[in-house]
Amino acid sequence: MSNIFKNAVTSVKDGFKGFGDRQSKKFHDFVNRGPKENLKNLGEFALNNIVPIIFIVFCAFAIPISGQPFSSVVRDVVTRLMRNSFLVLSLLIPIMAGMGLNFGMTLGAMAGQIGLILVSDWQVVGIPGLMLAAIISIPISIVLGWFCGTMLNKAKGREMVTSYMISFFMNGVYQLVVLYMMGSIIPIASNSLLLPRGYGIRNTVNFAGTKGSLGMRKSLDNFWSFNIGTIQIPILTILIIALLCIFILWFKKTKLGQDMRAVGQDMEVAREAGIKVERTRVLAIIISTVLAGFGMIIYLSNMGTLNTYNSHSQIGMFSIAALLVGGASVSKANIRNAFLGIILFHTMFIVSPYAGKNLIGEAQLGEYFRVFVSYGVITLSLVLYEVKARRAKGHQAKELKEAQEKMLKNKETAEVIA
Amino acid sequence: MTNELELQQTPQKKGSAFLERIKSGVKAFGLPRLIITGFLVLLFLIAPAAHVNIGTAITDVINRFGMNAIMVLAMVPMIHSGCGLNFGLPLGIIAGLLGATLSIQTNIPGGASFWLAILYATPFSVIFGWAYGKLLNKVKGSEMMIATYVGFSAVSFMCMMWLLLPFKNPTMIWGYGGSGLRTTISTQGYYYHYLNDFLALDFSKWVSPASVGDGAFIGAMKNFFSHLVIPTGMILFFAVFAFIIWAFLKTKMGTAMTAVGSNSQFAMASGINIDRTRTISVIMSTWLGAVGILVYEQSFGFIQLYNAPFYMAMPAVSAILIGGASVNKATITNVIIGTILYQGIVTMTPSVMNGLVHTDMSEVIRIIISNGMIIYALTRKTEASR
């Protein structure tokens, strides 16, 4: 056991050392490269991160126009950051395994919601209630993740549109279970959850608990938090999110993480090396679905109410939009993208209706604008990724052309000399 | 290799040949499609028990068939040219909506507004289709995902435009503010039922419902026909478009498009301009989408704006897949069979369910069947467009 502990310490130590070397190396490169070189790199950097830059510029203008007090914007963004981080981070692992943006994360959200519904029926409240809901969501997420993973293995190359369709399909199955089976087949005791007709869960499930009962609303955030002015900083939630970040960093170092990176780059080479490609991809989806389940529980405990038949569908699309706004792409994403993305995306989301009202006097315009921007951002990032991937293929032709021109040039100089 | 051929020519025994044909028939028809057809037939059988009048059910199915058929037909050109399933159909639908709103704005009553709407919609669908086609050519191989999001972005963009565009016709704009269009605009007085009523076979006028004296069979027949109304105009309209597409696929350009979809390397080697052919197929698909939504509105009676077109691509996609099309092969028969099956289920399940079990599970069943069908198609091994 001791060497296990020792390995953990050493890996953390050289993790930080590695980070230090990389930064100093970057600094040295920056210094000894000529200004023209730096400008070209800057141009390259700007093109690669066009989406976050657009958002930064947009927010810079929109916040003053919206007339919202800066502190209230910050308060909203912080709460949303706490609410959404876990969900957005759960998208990183499938990207690492080369399966693109996992639109199937709504499956995890559904598992989390079913866990919460059962727990609030058994009237288990507070943090134990949330943990119980998480434990219940694990087996459901594993089954749904396994189903989604096997389907994606059958549709190699078009994983994203297939996972999108699976989320629609599962929405039907979810409604079948929650709207028809719960209450009739699956015993649901408290009819504060059931629809008046006696079976099927009602549209909104309130976690604040009725008539003063403790319920689960904000129990995670209020457990241990302090306030800066009006902004509540929930330390426990931050700890949980930090735990997930450490898990992701640690996961990249594991054998499974390495296999996933290998499968993500080239499935055939990985298979030749003996890696079980199909199993690795299914595991990637299962882990992502389980994490999405936990993320949904954190999200709903912060929201306080569950919109039974809709919240899981929106959450998938907005988490992916947030990740892409942070500069992530279909094949590359890291923790920095997730957090930057949430902050920028949600700032835009909070501010644009007010900006719309002040600018054109139509609040509804702001509402539509932000939905347009979130879809637009996903389209733009998908297109940019595909265009860049195709451009990379063409560079060998450029090399040959240069070799040809060089060869012709020195042939002419040879003739001139001769 | 050569011995493989002799096998084909040897005459087979009578019995197994017959069985062979059934087996290949089943395989060609596809197992899921068989299940869905069986389900639909079952619904029709138990309809009387759920005291659902077959006549009204058939009328409903035919009516819904006419309304959606052209939008399902819009899928054919892009599937043929290898661009995959057109999840970006909302783009065409938006062109149609623009046509409809402009035609109501010019306020010409009656049927003429229908043709005017198509006239207005054409330039929009060509421009949208051209830009959309150019974009898809840049992302060959992952068209479907990007098409979905182009559709969503376009619809949400138009939500803003419906607020800003200067429409004045009182029937369309919000009462108080006067700026921005209503979410649903009635087509009464314009082209409402313009196609439906053209040569409509309204049996209910000629046949009175079953009276006491009639025998069982005559009574059933009377009940059936007295509720039967066939919107021949709409069916004819679809038939014309189906014929146009069928004929187009026989032309030189149509053949080239099929070749591009079947093997784009082969087409390139035979001198076909791949990108131009694909763009033309996208423009056709967008234009058909526009006409499709206009036909839909004239029968449905309302023009739905704002978020309505968000998920309009899904029914058309699942319909053509239920009809037996694959991601890179689709025929007119796929369109017809698929639309009948899909609309059949969508109309029959609510009425039969309510009759039998007094719960409306139809929405859930529709979602499961239509999306299940799309997943089934996406997970088939076709290396064509992804």
Place this chain on the structure above:
Amino acid sequence: MSENVSVFAKAGSSIKAKFISFGNGIVTFFKTPSSYVKLGSVLAIIGLAIVLFFVGKEHQFLLDNNTIEINGKSYSSLNLVSAKIDNSDFIEIPRRTRMNNFQTGQSHKITLNYIENGQEKELVTKFKVPASEKNTLISLPALIAGADQSEWMSEFLSVQAPVPDEPAVEDDMAMDMDGMDMAF
């Protein structure tokens, strides 16, 4: 015909093969030591779930200060009692009223301060509530009079009035997924 028969045979054998591989999968499972750890961890999680269920279970206690008639003996309500369960703050319960208090978990401690013929008295009793009992009525007069637990504590079966379905509180990113209410 031969072709179909072989199809069934092939399918049969593949299921048999799977069954055998599943069989010896279980056997190897129990041979390898690390599988015991896996089994142990699964059981641990299930155990944790059960513990969480009981620890987190919420109970509603109705602190009742009415005159009450329990199998022959009647206990008259006191004019003012302040009571608290575990370490919640004190609740004033005047004569003939009933206040509720929510607690999680099954074993609790109730502390009562009341005035009896001029003197301040405090009474602390521990008690346990079965997990399945959602609401429990505690008759303070009987408790103070020293009756045994079965008398001063009883399950309160409330008739659950159907709660009206509030309108869906939309997260402000509301845009429902199946916006397909039309005739599609």
Place this chain on the structure above:
Amino acid sequence: MAEKSDYLLEMKNISKDYNGNVVLKDVSLSIKPGDVVGLVGENGAGKSTLMNILFGMNVIRDTGGYGGKILIEGNEVNFASPSDALKAGIGMVHQEFSLLPGFTATENILLNREPQNKNIISQVFGKRANTLNRKEMQRVALLAITKLGVELNSEMVVGSMPVGHKQFTEISREISKPNIKLLVLDEPTAVLAEKEAEALLRSIENLSKAGIAVIFITHRLQEILDVCNKVVVMRDGMVVKELVAKSTSISEMAKLMVGREVKAQENAEDETSKLRVVENKPILSIRNLWVDMPGEIVKNVNLDVMKGEFLGIGGLAGQGKIGIPNGIMGLYTAGGKVTFDGKDIPLNNPRECLTSGLAFVSEDRRGVGLLLDESLEWNVTFSAMQIHNKFLKKIGFIKFRDNKAIKKTTDKYIEQLQVKCTSSKQKAKELSGGNQQKICLAKAFVLEPKLLFVSEPTRGIDIGAKALVLESLKRYNRESGTTIVMISSELEELRSSCDRIAIISDGAVSGILPASTSSEEFGMLMVGNKTPKEAS
């Protein structure tokens, strides 16, 4: 354990046939530890099949296994799969790299064999939750690299490495495997620059010093002389001769590699050939052509094709001969100047070539040559329909397919080329290889081109179809006077049907000789030393 023979590997009278046509006849080979054996031979001589057998590839098992015995250190082995061969200590480096661009050299070298550290979580979630021991990985990788004796930055990402370093990474991966005894290198220097090839040869010497035997498959005979101690020359599935490297020369090896007595009836001037007039005026002239076709890079081809001629283009695989037609016809990006029939042809524009009378029968029948899911009628008439508006009937102003004309023409060619099929409506994918090739030919004939490129027409088709395809090409050239340029890796076929044969080596023309010249001279051209008179 059987007596330990001093031979590391013995392959005794190995034979193999692919349903009927024999590919390997009685091949024997024995290698001692530390030997460097050069394996030389034309394409189709059976080298790769021999290696597939050694490596236990399932393509061999699926097509009926092999005859003869393989002994490793004296005891017989029968590898069911490549991983068995790996366990027995045999590594193989293919021509196209199987490396992960985003991984560093260390990670690639130890792919799926990374040393791991146990941790608490892996007890619960299984071995794959172990963390990788980076330090140990670096140590093992550096060990392999030093064993190879090359300087390679083990922490650099493979994607940004020069080609030579990628090669070294792949070789280090093989030799870092535990009991590696024998390494097979398949055409390693084909993609390397001069300097990098030198470094590779030195590293092979280091390997043999370290006791690892190497089988070195290459066509650069000079490299064989530099590094190998034994040479095995194969031809037509047989080992022609085993030579000691020291005592042989390039010309002797080339002669053995290619030399067959010239067949009697080769290119006898039969009466039909008199009809054809070969003018001395070039119909097609190619200047400084480069083509970016993966695996068949063309660097700088200058070639003139005379009107009415039947020109052959030969050369070993991967030298770029197949790139030439694909480049000119615009299927792959290309550059340089091509004038046809006096007119300048813009490159990267298939339509322009087809309209000005060029046609191309692709080597990739299933990928480019055919519409597998469509009927034979479509396959035969499609190009002509699109380019010359044939088989179309006008109704109003729209051009529709004229099914009657299509059926008539297709049946004509089915009958003329004796294509075995149930009807002209049959789907192309249901035909055998030979018949599919005939359909591709028919498609080109229907275009009635002035110049016809035919690439690898006889690859992978049965003997009967081969003869018929060559016969119909020759007859078409003679009767309609169309210039034909046939690209093939079968030297014999070129010599029996063509007038002149140009040999392509390393992406350029290394020489043009009349078909009747001896095969040794062609062999010399193929291995890259240019004939004294530089090709015009």
